[in-house]
Every structure is written in C-alpha cells, then in structure tokens.
Amino acid sequence: MSSELIIVNGQVYDPANHVDGEVKDICVRDGKIVESVSKSATRIDAHGMVVMPGAIDIHCHIAGPKVNLARKLMPEDHRLDVHPKTAVTRSGTGGIVPSTFATGYRYCTMGYTTAMEAAVPPITARHVLEELDDTPVIDKGFYVLLGNNAFLYKLLKEGRKNEFKEAIAWWVNAVHAYTVKLVNTGSDELWKGRKNANITNVNENIDHYDITPVHVMESFIEAAHELGLPHPPHIHCNNLGHSGNISTTLDTMKAAQGRRVHMAHVQFHSFGGELNKNPVSGAREIIDYINDHENITSDVGQVMFGKATAMTADAPLAWMLRNVKLDKWVNADTECESGCGILPFSYQEAIYTHTLQWAMGLELFLMSKDPWRVLMSTDHPNGGSFMNYPKLIKLLMDSAYRREALSHLNQKAINKTVLSDLDREYTLNEIAIITRAGPARALGLANKGHLGVGADADITIYTEEEDREQMFNAPRYVIKDGITVIKDHEFATDHRGKILHSKPGYNEDIAGEIEPFFEDYYSVKFSNYAVSDDYLHLHEEIPTHPKS
C-alpha cells in the first residue's frame, strides 16, 4: 500500500523553485513529492507554520575513528548530557561530540535531514560506513581525504595526469565516498618528515616531491571536473588559523581557474595581519573574491562561544592549538594518507582572537552577495556544536539581537571588524537557501533541498515565532522520506537514513599500478583495503557527469 501525505495551508519556502512564503499544498507519495494525492491521504494542517525542505549540513564531523577518539577523550562531557531513550528512539550521550544515535536524533530535532561527514582517511572508511549506518534518521555521505596521499603525489611528480585521475576515481569507488577532500595540502609530508614543519606558502615545493600544493590542488580540481563528481573537491586551505592566511586562501581559489571548487570553513581562512602577530579580519577580501567568482562555493565555519572540539586531519594545526591550551590532545598518523589531531577547546567571549573569529564569520555571511554559495556551517564540532545552528540563524535574522550580543564581547576585536556597521538581516528565504537549497546545489543533490515534484520528501515544518532561535530549535514536524519522524515536537517513529555516495567511472588497470605501492608501504594487504559493498547498507548512488 502506498503511503500518502498532504501538507496544507503552510507558508512554503522553496527557493530552488522560486517559492518565497506562498501558501501552497505539498503532496507526498512513497517518500517522494508528487503533484497530487488521493483524498485518503494523511493531512497535516500547517496553518501559521513555515514549510521548508529538510536542512543539509554540508560540512561536519560525525563519524569515524577521529570522532570516536574525541568521544573517548571527553567522558566528562557525556556524563553531563545523557540522551535518554524514548518509546521509539534509542539512548545515547550528548555533549559536544554526541554518540551516533544522539547525533542522528539531534540533527533531526533541528530539522536537519542530511549531513556530510567531511574528512575520512580511506583506510578508516569501513568504520565510517558502519557508524554512519548507525546514525539514525538523516541521510549522510562522506568526503575522502586524498590531498596528502603519497601514491597520488608520486603520480603527480612523474607527470602522469591520466593515471592520477584514474586513481582518484578508484579510491572514491573503493571506499564509497561522495567526493574528495583536501586538507592542508602537502603538509603531512613535512609534518611527518621533519620536526614540527608545516607548509607556509602554497607555491613552495612539498619536500622531495618537487610539486607544489597549488599544483596538487589544481590537479584535483581538474580531475574532479573531468570525472564529473557531484561535488567538487572540498578544500581545507593551508595555514588555517595563522594571521595573514588570506593570501594562501586567495591563491587556492585562483588555482581553480574557473572550475568548481568548494572552500570549507572559510572563516578560519580569512585572517588578515602579519604572521605571528594578532590577526585582523580579512573577511572583506575573501568574500569579495567569492562574490565575484561563481565557480566557488563555500561554507562559513562560524565560531560559536562555548565548548568546541578541534577535530581535524590537519595535524600541525592541532599541535599549534595544543600550545595555546596545554590540555589533553591527540595527534595521530594515518599511514600514507593523512594525519589527525584532536583537542577539546572552548571559545571565550573575552579573548581577542575568539571574538574576532565569531565576528569574521558573521561578516562573511552578511557581506555575501549570493547566499547560494556562502553556506551555513560551524564545522561541527570545530567552531561549536551543530546544536548552535538555531542561535546562528537568530544572529543572522535579527540585527538588534546581534548588536546586543556583540556589546558583551571583546571590543578590541569587534573594532577590528565592520560588523557593527552591518545592518543586513537574513530573510526566511535566504535562511532556506543557506541551510537547504544552497548545500543541495553545491553537493549536486538534485532530489534534495527543494520541494518540487520528484524531490525526496524531506520536509520540516516550523511554527512561526518571532524568536527565530526558538523557532528553528524545535520544528513542529520533521518528515523524512515521506515518514513523519517528528510529530508535534515529539519523535513519532525511528527511521533509518541512507548513505549517499558516487561512483565515478575508471579504467580497472589502475588497480595494478596501486597494488605494488601498497605491498611496499601499507600495513594492510591491498586485497583487504577496498571496502566491499556489504558495508554500504541502505544507500543511494548520486550520478556523476563525466566530461568526455
């Protein structure tokens, strides 16, 4: 029997289909949005409510060994935030890095129905897929870290561009990833090879490889373009958190040469000033460049005050932060693929840099001319928990609240920004773009982020309230794949989301090239490395569009 649902009288915000607050009926059959339904369909009267597609987090860290290490590192955080079971949902622990079940449910209670895990070394993909499958309700996918891969560097050094492209496709297929992620490109070679070394200039050679980070990034962007990956390379630039890193960020964006690229958590890469001195805001330069270049999409990586956890594949960065706050931390090496650093962190209102970062994030949002390309994220849990999204929405939508908030902060930092002169207020339509339609477009998810016929029936319904934080904190209904998961603010049922992945085509011969390298340098056998389809569980392949 087919399940049917109709949402009537709701104010619909569906920017992808140019629907801006019109009262419109939404019909759902078998998990998809359709033109019309029969009279026996379940009715939801959304009078006085706001209807939006399910929200999409384009950049977060929610599964895998690094997330687990962070959980283990902070037992005190979990003890204070128990997530009890309900009649239909399972129990877990919360805190800044919640357990898998709690992650899925908590995303859902804020109207999120899709989230993308942003950094997975290929060798840990099995664990990630298992944990993502255990993350309830939401759909999810992950980006595979290839930007510091020793074998790919070797191919680039030898100038074998075609094999390089084939190898990327092999890797994406082998681990069931969504797209490729580059983190502090080139740094791992230096970091692992010499004491506390890092890349400081993206036009510098990566030690003995005789290639530069810019060359590596260009090659990835070109290869992803040719393979037609649904989402372009997701880039975490070099020199994160160092004063004056805007020049690195601009160099990186220029390397795209007009091709699509996604710049992750740009707030962390918009520091002006001089190296080793207090940073100043460079948000203006960065956002101007993004505004002028339509090939670039970005997420902000807003910092929110309170607890956070630095969780990154950028090992030298973790070391830098560790020296700021001498506390427990983790630094790990991931074979020939990546590095890793984790440490608990807190952003404090009195601290110059923290306030500056908070203000820079808001500057980026408020000076953005195209909300489709400057998307919402806190880089959970790096800039703060995803649970801060409703508060961030309020900061964007309510300039009086923002003004009030910034009066309590470090004024020296606020005066280094133009935030107090920015009166812009986001509209509900723009919020729908930066949290829904925009991420879906950037990710190449044709069936998500909108409410047109044929889209996945991932829908959120909010009671309209003046206090936007309260409004976005607790949707009245959350519908996932046509099933009402949250009804009148309470979980009505549990639900299992699917894994989103892409399968770029490639020439099978490349495996023969990679294998000898594996047998020489890896701790696992090549035949045990690729992740079998059994690990995919519930999944959906997002089509690629290769350029011939």
Add this chain to the structure above:
Amino acid sequence: MTTLLSLHSQPDVPLEADTISPDAITGLSELGIEHLQVLHGNIKARVGDFFKVTGKGVSDICLEGDLSKVKMIGASMSVGSITVEGNVGMHVGIGMSGGQILVKGDASDWVGPEMTGGRIIVKGNAGHMVGSAFRGQAVGITGGEIFIHGDAKNEIGNSMRRGLIVIGGDAGDFTGVNMRAGTIIVMGKMGIRTGAGMIRGTVACFEDAPMLPSFEYSCKYQPLFLRLYLIRLQKNGFENKIEDRHLNGKYRRFSGDGIELNRGEILLYLR
C-alpha cells in the same frame, strides 16, 4: 529530631539513591519519602522498596543497615546532616556544597566527587579516588573537607583545586596526582608517585615516602600553617593520631612536580 531510613531489603545490584539527601526530603511526609525515585540498576524503583522510613522529612537523616551497595547518598546536599550507621557505597556526597555526612563504617570508592563545600567524615576506611575528579575532568573538588579516619586507596585528591583531605591511616599510590591546589594530609604511610603532575597545593605526611625524581628537595623547616591545621584537626577527632612532635617537629619540603609549574609541595615529617 531526625528522619530514620533503615534498609529492609539489600539491593541485588548497586542502587543509585541520589534522592536521599536533606535537600530532597525536607518537608516530605514518610509516604512522600518512600515514593522518591531511586535507580536499581537500570530499573526505576522507590526509596520505600528498600528502606523503611520513620519520621517525616527533616534536614537531619540517619541511615541504618549495610549500605555498601547504595550509591550517591547525599548527592548535591547543601544543608543538614546525614549519619550512616554502617558502610556506604560509591559516590557518597557527590556534588555536595554544604552540611555534613558522617559514615561510621567504611566508604567505597569516589568519596565526595565534585564537592564544593561541606564536610564528609568516614570513621572507617575509604576506597580509591577520595575527593577526585571524574575521569576526563580537568578539576576535582573545589572546596569542602573530607576526613577519613582509616586508610584510603589510590588517587586521593586527583586534580583537586581547593579544600582539605585528611587521611588518618595509610594512603595508596598517586596521592595528590595532578593537584591544582588545596591540601592533603596523610597521617600514615603513602604509596608511590605522590604528587605526580601536581601544579600547586600541599601534600603533608607523617611518615617517609618515596619521591618521584621530578620532585626536588628544598629545605627542612617548621611550616606554621601546618601546625595550625593540625591543632584544628586535633579538635576534630584526630587527637590520637597527632602528637606534639608533629606539631613542633621539622618537615622536609620537596617542590614539584618538575614537569609542571613546580609550585606544589610535599612535606614529610622528619624523625
């Protein structure tokens, strides 16, 4: 007048009785106290399932029976007193900010975690982690006093930041590990690795103890503050343990931990 709770059925698995505290029961009737919720393993139960309650709820509570399987007694209490006639289970006085808990028997592990004030007195022995931070926490107790008249096991005062812990008997290993500040006085012997990672604070002991290599001998002297502390403790039940030689004798001072700030001190009585 006191409220008497006597254990009539021994729980099969540990019972989390965080509702047995003056703050929770004051003003309740006998029936009201019997209906307070406790956790028996993962099952919700009532105080009355395990305790017979006599008298209506006042701020002084007396507990009878072997409570070694009853945890979290006196949780978050701020006023009044609890007297336990026998042994008591883990986490006694967790998060307490005022009042007094007197245990006439032995206490299990984790006496007074997250304490900010008040006093816990254990006449018998205590388990591990007396006045310690929970695993992962940067800071342990930030105030209050814990007096153990018998022995205590490992990690006394782990990461404590303020407050006083007194052990009348012997201490296990790692006394004052990662201490931020505060005072620990041990009247018996201490195990190994005392003060490992301590930043500030004082550990004093009447016996000789093995020192970590990261602690440096500073001097021998008569610490005046210690004399004042000991005189006060003599008036608080430790008169048999503290002799005149402890008040008037000299102490060897070691500073450390050298891997941290080096501002902590370990004082060992010089025979």
